[in-house]
Amino acid sequence: xxxxxxxxxxxxxxxxxxxxxxxxxxxxxxxxxxxxxxxxxxxxxxxxxxxxxxxxxxxxxxxxxxxxxxxxxxxxxxxxxxxxxxxxxxxxxxxxxxxxxxxxxxxxxxxxxxxxxxxxxxxxxxxxxxxxxxxxxxxxxxxxxxxxxxxxxxxxxxxxxxxxxxxxxxxxxxxxxxxxxxxxxxxxxxxxxxxxxxxxxxxxxxxxxxxxxxxxxxxxxxxxxxxxxxxxxxxxxxxxxxxxxxxxxxxxxxxxxxxxxxxxxxxxxxxxxxxxxxxxxxxx
Amino acid sequence: xxxxxxxxxxxxxxxxxxxxxxxxxxxxxxxxxxxxxxxxxxxxxxxxxxxxxxxxxxxxxxxxxxxxxxxxxxxxxxxxxxxxxxxxxxxxxxxxxxxxxxxxxxxxxxxxxxxxxxxxxxxxxxxxxxxxxxxxxxxxxxxxxxxxxxxxxxxxxxxxxxxxxxxxxxxxxxxxxxxxxxxxxxxxxxxxxxxxxxxxxxxxxxxxxxxxxxxxxxxxxxxxxxxxxxxxxxxxxxxxxxxxxxxxxxxxxxxxxxxxxxxxxxxxxxxxxxxxxxxxxxxx
Numbered sequence: 001x002x003x004x005x006x007x008x009x010x011x012x013x014x015x016x017x018x019x020x021x022x023x024x025x026x027x028x029x030x031x032x033x034x035x036x037x038x039x040x041x042x043x044x045x046x047x048x049x050x051x052x053x054x055x056x057x058x059x060x061x062x063x064x065x066x067x068x069x070x071x072x073x074x075x076x077x078x079x080x081x082x083x084x085x086x087x088x089x090x091x092x093x094x095x096x097x098x099x100x101x102x103x104x105x106x107x108x109x110x111x112x113x114x115x116x117x118x119x120x121x122x123x124x125x126x127x128x129x130x131x132x133x134x135x136x137x138x139x140x141x142x143x144x145x146x147x148x149x150x151x152x153x154x155x156x157x158x159x160x161x162x163x164x165x166x167x168x169x170x171x172x173x174x175x176x177x178x179x180x181x182x183x184x185x186x187x188x189x190x191x192x193x194x195x196x197x198x199x200x201x202x203x204x205x206x207x208x209x210x211x212x213x214x215x216x217x218x219x220x221x222x223x224x225x226x227x228x229x230x231x232x233x234x235x236x237x238x239x240x241x242x243x244x245x246x247x248x249x250x251x252x253x254x255x256x257x258x259x260x261x262x263x264x265x266x267x268x269x270x271x272x273x274x275x276x277x278x279x280x281x282x283x284x
Numbered sequence: 285x286x287x288x289x290x291x292x293x294x295x296x297x298x299x300x301x302x303x304x305x306x307x308x309x310x311x312x313x314x315x316x317x318x319x320x321x322x323x324x325x326x327x328x329x330x331x332x333x334x335x336x337x338x339x340x341x342x343x344x345x346x347x348x349x350x351x352x353x354x355x356x357x358x359x360x361x362x363x364x365x366x367x368x369x370x371x372x373x374x375x376x377x378x379x380x381x382x383x384x385x386x387x388x389x390x391x392x393x394x395x396x397x398x399x400x401x402x403x404x405x406x407x408x409x410x411x412x413x414x415x416x417x418x419x420x421x422x423x424x425x426x427x428x429x430x431x432x433x434x435x436x437x438x439x440x441x442x443x444x445x446x447x448x449x450x451x452x453x454x455x456x457x458x459x460x461x462x463x464x465x466x467x468x469x470x471x472x473x474x475x476x477x478x479x480x481x482x483x484x485x486x487x488x489x490x491x492x493x494x495x496x497x498x499x500x501x502x503x504x505x506x507x508x509x510x511x512x513x514x515x516x517x518x519x520x521x522x523x524x525x526x527x528x529x530x531x532x533x534x535x536x537x538x539x540x541x542x543x544x545x546x547x548x549x550x551x552x553x554x555x556x557x558x559x560x561x562x563x564x565x566x567x568x
Contacts, residue, residue: 101447103447104394104395104396104443105391105393105394105444105448106394107391107417108390110388110389111388112388134447137451138449140451160389163385163388163389163418164391164418164421165291165422167295167422
């Protein structure tokens, strides 16, 4: 496995692979790799010949009050995981390499970034799309792999790629969950024991929504009220939003019908958790 | 010469050229080709193997009160010029091909787009950078060619390419001028005979600035006052701005020293003309 800390070296390795007619897969990460990332790496290995994992805690997607400094950076463990998973190249630049001067160029996807998590994280998605545009231009992958757990991020990036005619495919892979349903996340390790236990209510509330829709309930307020009831079983959880939206436009669905994304963000102590499921509310 | 109206066909032609190990040059234009464009095409032919000219009057870079509908579209003459100049591929999409849905993704370069022409043309440069990002992603050129006449545009695009790590080089080519010094532009044909005559004062004022700087004048106000005096010789000219700025940051220079961009925009009847020169105000 190659490890490149510079853009130049990364381009050299990728160009050499391309020269050997390899297709290129990119798994963009902020490190702190877990089984969610591993599932993306495995998908990349199945679908492409040469797998690049980028590890970069991107400062431009963190708000001033967010956890950039505290974000975990277990670099050696990450490399070990990449080695075990047969990754070909790890691209691990520092901030100076990615932003040598103050960045003044932004890629922004309007509308889709103004709802859900965009409401409480202004500038977050602009940071994500900008760094992804940079990574795509550096690595020039045929396919880039993202997790469904960050549903809004995946929708925004897909739209960016379409609107700007970026020459790659975005592959969204299923959310990986713990046994009790909690979506795997680098931030889960910050949960206390009791918080960790109650965090399973997020997935339970999503399952409840799915069940209600399955029985023909189409009133979003009714569904969301039932979800809130489940989350209210824990005093440790504070709901930021629950929304039922069209999966591509992210516009609220009322009534709930056709394909639907049920998404929520919940504060659990100092940790902000997000989760979602896709359901098909088409009645027969 | 190939002509492609679709993105798909364009990609096919370019991929075939790339397969034959050709380097790709792109000259992005809005058509109405003149000797300025021809000089770009010639530079592209000298520096790259396979020359693509895009012809697309990009709606997103025109303001609501600007001349999008009236912008000249002499397509057959443009093709003839491209043929004569040995262009390999003309990419001539319509607006529906470039913007199949309402565009919500924008590439924006801050600061550099807020000065000079950016003050009176809000959204203009955002339209330019966005369509160039799209064209670069479609054609994937090794080099793209722009004219120094649109100095701010060139600076903005260069910065976008650097900030987003776009894998191409931007080549800026010298302004082509008429015999009396007027910078060649597609909009010159809209000038009446007397307007056309007086339009030569723009270049005269730039030359005056250069001369003053050559004699050691470093006070920008003094230089600009002398330029205004020259432009005031015609009652048909109305100055929008005259600025002396650092050529990469576009920040006003005071005193004028080192490399300097002297740029102006002047209304001449219904036509808005821009021009500029680069000077080196380094004193010995």
